[in-house]
Structures are given as structure tokens and as C-alpha cells.
Amino acid sequence: MTARDPTRYLPELSQAQASLTHEVTALDERGRLSTLHIPAERPLTVYVDKRELVTLMTLGGAPEALTLGYLRNQRLVRALEDIVSVQVDWSVDAVAVVTRSGIVDVEERTAKKVVTTGCGQGSVFGGLMDEVDRITLPADARLDQTVVYRIVETIRAQQSIYKQAGSVHGCALFSNAGELLYFIEDVGRHNAVDAIAGRMWLDGLGGEDKVFYTTGRLTSEMVIKGAQMGIPFLLSRSGTTQMGHMVAERVGMSLLARCTGKHFLLLTGRERLVFDAMQEWR
Amino acid sequence: MTARDPTRYLPELSQAQASLTHEVTALDERGRLSTLHIPAERPLTVYVDKRELVTLMTLGGAPEALTLGYLRNQRLVRALEDIVSVQVDWSVDAVAVVTRSGIVDVEERTAKKVVTTGCGQGSVFGGLMDEVDRITLPADARLDQTVVYRIVETIRAQQSIYKQAGSVHGCALFSNAGELLYFIEDVGRHNAVDAIAGRMWLDGLGGEDKVFYTTGRLTSEMVIKGAQMGIPFLLSRSGTTQMGHMVAERVGMSLLARCTGKHFLLLTGRERLVFDAMQEWR
Numbered sequence: 001m002t003a004r005d006p007t008r009y010l011p012e013l014s015q016a017q018a019s020l021t022h023e024v025t026a027l028d029e030r031g032r033l034s035t036l037h038i039p040a041e042r043p044l045t046v047y048v049d050k051r052e053l054v055t056l057m058t059l060g061g062a063p064e065a066l067t068l069g070y071l072r073n074q075r076l077v078r079a080l081e082d083i084v085s086v087q088v089d090w091s092v093d094a095v096a097v098v099t100r101s102g103i104v105d106v107e108e109r110t111a112k113k114v115v116t117t118g119c120g121q122g123s124v125f126g127g128l129m130d131e132v133d134r135i136t137l138p139a140d141a142r143l144d145q146t147v148v149y150r151i152v153e154t155i156r157a158q159q160s161i162y163k164q165a166g167s168v169h170g171c172a173l174f175s176n177a178g179e180l181l182y183f184i185e186d187v188g189r190h191n192a193v194d195a196i197a198g199r200m201w202l203d204g205l206g207g208e209d210k211v212f213y214t215t216g217r218l219t220s221e222m223v224i225k226g227a228q229m230g231i232p233f234l235l236s237r238s239g240t241t242q243m244g245h246m247v248a249e250r251v252g253m254s255l256l257a258r259c260t261g262k263h264f265l266l267l268t269g270r271e272r273l274v275f276d277a278m279q280e281w282r
Numbered sequence: 283m284t285a286r287d288p289t290r291y292l293p294e295l296s297q298a299q300a301s302l303t304h305e306v307t308a309l310d311e312r313g314r315l316s317t318l319h320i321p322a323e324r325p326l327t328v329y330v331d332k333r334e335l336v337t338l339m340t341l342g343g344a345p346e347a348l349t350l351g352y353l354r355n356q357r358l359v360r361a362l363e364d365i366v367s368v369q370v371d372w373s374v375d376a377v378a379v380v381t382r383s384g385i386v387d388v389e390e391r392t393a394k395k396v397v398t399t400g401c402g403q404g405s406v407f408g409g410l411m412d413e414v415d416r417i418t419l420p421a422d423a424r425l426d427q428t429v430v431y432r433i434v435e436t437i438r439a440q441q442s443i444y445k446q447a448g449s450v451h452g453c454a455l456f457s458n459a460g461e462l463l464y465f466i467e468d469v470g471r472h473n474a475v476d477a478i479a480g481r482m483w484l485d486g487l488g489g490e491d492k493v494f495y496t497t498g499r500l501t502s503e504m505v506i507k508g509a510q511m512g513i514p515f516l517l518s519r520s521g522t523t524q525m526g527h528m529v530a531e532r533v534g535m536s537l538l539a540r541c542t543g544k545h546f547l548l549l550t551g552r553e554r555l556v557f558d559a560m561q562e563w564r
Contacts, residue, residue, distance in 0.1 A: 022524040022527075024527055024549060026539070026547040026548055026549045027547070027548040027552055027555075028545065028546070028547055028548075029427065029544055029545055029546055029559075030560070031557050031560065034547070036547065038521060038522055038523055038524055038527060039523050039524065040523070040524045041501060041502055041523035041524045041525035041526065042524070042525065057501070057502060057503075057525070145311065165521075166520075166521040167499045167501075167520060167521035167522065167523055187499075187501060187523050217449045217469075219323060219339070219449075219469060220323055220339060221339075238448075238449060239320060239447075239448040239449035240320055240449065241320055241321050241322070241323035241449055241469050242304040242320055242321065242322045242323045242324070243323035243324065243339070244323065245304075245306055245320060257308070262311055263310065263311055264310070264311055265308040265309070265310055265316070265318065266308055266309040266310075267306060267308045270309055273309075275313050277311075278312070278313065
């Protein structure tokens with residue numbers, strides 16, 4: 001982990017804890033009773049300056065970072081300095097955000113809904129696509145094939161709620177040398193992305209020399225969020241969709257799909273990948 | 283397929299067609315160029331009586347049914363008779379819905395957002411959970427284990443966009459005898475559920491003697507949508523979450539998770555399953 005600069009501004013944050021799995025019993029095909037763990041899923045209602053904004057359904061592993069990342073990726077708050085405090089209280093499934101000067105045009109900015117693909121009906125406020133054309137990712141960024149393999153192996157070996165309970169998505173931020181910076185799981189993959197955006201905000205990390213990994217599909221909104229975070233490399237164990245592919249080409253992002261073991265499919269931004277593991281095949 | 287009663291009211295519907303896959307090229311780990319198909323993902327902006335309501339990101343396979351099911355599941359339109367026409371025009375990625383008397387309190391009813399779990403940030407208008415407590419599913423409904431196996435096998439053998447291009451979710455409606463009624467895929471699983479709700483509305487089918495199958499996870503919103511459709515059985519190849527499990531118990535729905543081959547985990551509403559295939563294990 002990169003050490004946090006002690007002189008950086010930080011809002012007041014709660015450190016809310018919640019259990020991430022829940023034990024249930026089930027009957028299998030032979031009528032045998034078994035016990036299994038399933039992931040927690042809880043509502044987190046976001047209040048900004050005492051005004052109800054939205055309710056996020058979340059695993060609950062990183063509620064403060066999720067709240068910050070949501071406000072950041074929805075472009076509702078521009079700078080971390082605008083946020084005084086983020087206080088999560090699971091006893092009422094709510095998070096209270098206090099800002100310095102409120103959210104400008106909150107009515108107007110939360111009016112337009114784009115119901116996105118992760119579940120087919122996500123909600124993104126404002127014209128995200130308008131923003132895409134203003135984003136340019138570093139053309140000279142490079143990623144080694146051996147680093148791709150290091151990232152895939154790191155994820156494979158990572159302790160996770162998924163391994164224990166399934167039914168969650170994982171996202172991770174890596175340095176372009178393959179160092180794991182953050183790993184966050186959530187019942188919703190977009191929550192996991194937002195929580196990582198929140199952590200990057202808190203730690204003052206830029207995306208230009210980072211690699212983003214997701215277990216989820218590379219749909220348009222995932223690619224847009226990655227672009228918003230300024231990250232030139234987006235890796236997934238899964239595949240992509242036509243619009244995810246189109247947006248990646250538009251912003252010049254390198255998409256690597258179907259990353260498992262030593263396999264991947266480099267879809268876009270191909271010039272950025274350095275094939276330094278070709279001897280593997282000789 | 284059950285034959286449609288010719289005397290039933292039907293709105294005027296377009297029959298919009300769009301290509302469901304898109305061909306792209308990729309470099310694999312050995313630098314070899316290959317061609318693959320990825321699912322389409324396109325915006326469909328819903329206009330109700332010329333008022334913009336929402337933009338759905340969809341595969342585009344059943345836009346009229348998706349629009350109807352969305353309006354139905356969001357409880358924005360109560361009866362099919364209230365809808366005069368649904369006209370999809372892919373040249374402008376829009377669908378124009380004409381109603382008889384408009385949507386009552388559309389402002390108020392589309393104001394409250396619950397950002398749900400499918401993608402972590404779905405959008406459900408209104409207090410869906412309030413509705414849950416008013417739903418009761420038929421306690422005497424039964425499902426044979428052999429029918430569960432027939433359903434799983436039917437899905438396995440089904441021609442699909444998934445097999446061709448991956449990265450889509452499939453949903454299906456079956457009779458309680460295991461007859462496939464509808465199979466719909468979408469980039470978002472909640473869209474696929476809504477499209478099936480639209481088809482049920484058009485065909486005047488109730489849910490009480492049906493079985494719903496989804497390739498996606500049994501999260502709270504999926505269970506709520508199943509309950510709204512009055513379907514007592516919800517099957518998934520995947521798992522469930524704590525709130526999906528909780529809602530299923532609350533409405534008395536039978537949840538079967540991890541349905542693959544001859545395996546399943548019967549989580550809730552256990553009294554409804556008839557173990558008529560136990561000899562398989564003897």
C-alpha cells in the first residue's frame with residue numbers, strides 16, 4: 001500500500017463495521033440439510049446535508065468509501081475538501097454526509113436517469129456519456145503481459161467473501177507493476193468500483209499509472225467509471241458488451257477481457273500492451 | 283406456448299428488430315488476432331406521453347415487452363388497458379408509449395430512488411419493500427423435483443446469445459409442469475425479468491402456477507420482482523444474498539439456488555418441493 005501523505009486533507013470518517021456473511025440452512029437434491037454462508041445485502045441510505053439522496057444496496061464492507069466514491073463518480077461533489085464528514089450508522093442503515101457548501105443543482109443533477117447494464121437498471125445521474133468525450137487517457141501508458149499474469153494470480157490467491165459465500169463481485173486497483181493497492185467486494189459490482197474511487201480520493205491517488213481489475217462484465221458504465229477515474233487499463237475475468245467496447249475505443253482505454261490463468265483477449269488500446277511473456281509459448 | 287385469447291385487449295405494438303451481437307477482433311495472449319462476437323448494448327429512452335421517463339441499457343431483443351414490463355414492475359401503469367401504444371424506433375434509440383390517462387403522480391412516484399444490487403446501483407421507483415408485505419403467494423403450490431431437472435435441462439439445451447457471445451443474463455418462465463413459456467436474454471438481468479413481466483401482461487398469464495428461472499443471482503430486487511409477478515418458485519444457477527433470502531421468507535417464496543445438473547439448494551418455502559426423484563440416489 002502507498003503511504004498516505006499526512007498533510008493531505010481528510011474528512012471526518014466513521015469506521016462502521018458490519019458482518020459480511022450470513023448463515024442459512026438449505027435442503028439439497030437428496031433432502032439433506034446443510035448450512036451455508038451467503039453474502040450480506042443491506043440498504044445504505046445516503047443523506048447529504050440532511051437531505052435524502054439515494055439508497056444503495058450493499059455488502060457493507062466499505063460504506064464510507066462507497067459513499068465518497070458514489071458522490072465522486074456521480075459528479076455530485078467535485079473535491080474531497082468539500083466534504084466535512086461521512087458518518088455511517090448501521091443501526092439505522094444510513095450514512096450522513098456533511099458538505100461545506102452543499103451540492104449545486106442537486107435537483108437538476110439527480111433528475112435525469114440512465115438505467116445501466118450491470119443489472120440493466122442501474123441509475124446514473126446526469127449525462128455520463130457527454131463526459132466521456134472530455135476524457136483522454138495517457139497514450140504512453142504501458143502494461144507488461146507478465147504484470148497481467150501477476151494481477152490475475154494475485155486475484156486468484158486473494159482471500160475473499162466470494163470464496164466463502166459466492167454471489168459478490170470483486171474489484172481491485174493495482175499499480176502498473178502489479179502491486180495490489182485495494183481489493184473491494186460488494187453485492188453490486190458498481191458499488192465495488194465506487195468504493196475504490198472513494199479510497200483513491202482519500203489517498204490522493206491518480207489513475208494514470210494504475211490498472212483496474214473487475215470480476216464483472218465490461219459494460220458501458222464500468223468502462224465509463226474506469227475512464228472517469230483516469231485509469232488506462234481495465235481487466236476482467238468476464239467479457240464485454242458492444243457499448244463497453246465502443247466507449248473504451250472512444251476514450252482510448254485498453255480493455256483486456258477473459259483474463260484467466262495465462263489467457264486474455266486484448267480488445268482495445270492494443271498498442272499499450274507489452275508482450276514480454278512470449279517465450280512462454282516457445 | 284399458451285395460445286393468446288383473441289378477445290383480450292392489446293396495445294398497438296411495434297415489432298422493432300435490432301442485431302443482438304456485434305463482431306470485434308482481439309489479440310490473445312500469444313498475439314494472435316481472433317474474431318469474436320459480443321452482445322449488443324444500446325440505450326432505449328422511454329417516453330411516456332411525450333415525457334422522458336428513463337433510459338434503459340438493453341440488448342434490444344424484446345424492447346416492447348421490456349418497456350411494458352418496466353412500467354408494470356415499477357407500478358407506473360396498473361392495467362394493460364391503460365396503454366394505447368408502444369412504438370420502438372431504434373433509429374433514435376427511443377420508445378414512445380401512449381397512455382389513456384397518463385401516469386398518476388409521475389413526479390412523486392419517480393422521485394425516490396433505491397439503488398439496487400444487480401449492479402449495486404439499479405433504480406427502483408417507490409417503496410418496493412412496502413409492497414412486499416401486501417404480497418402473499420399460493421401456499422398450496424407444489425413443484426416436483428423432476429420438473430426442476432426438466433427446467434435445468436431445457437435451459438442447458440436452449441439456443442442463446444450467451445452461448446454465442448457471453449456477457450448476457452437469461453431469464454425464463456416455465457409452467458409448473460416444466461413447459462418453457464418464455465426465454466429472454468438481456469445485458470441486464472433486471473431487464474430480462476421486466477421483459478418477461480411484459481410478455482405475461484400481454485398474454486394475460488398469472489404467476490401462481492409458474493416457475494421463474496434466472497441465470498443471475500437471487501438478490502432482493504429479483505425476489506421482489508418475482509413476488510410482484512405472483513410467482514411462488516424462483517430458480518437460479520447462481521446463489522442468493524441475505525436480503526433476497528429474507529424477502530423470500532417474508533413473502534413465502536420457494537428459492538432454489540445453485541441449480542445445475544441434478545444439484546440444487548432449496549433455501550426457503552421448502553414445503554412446496556416434492557422430492558419425487560429420490561430413487562436417483564438409491
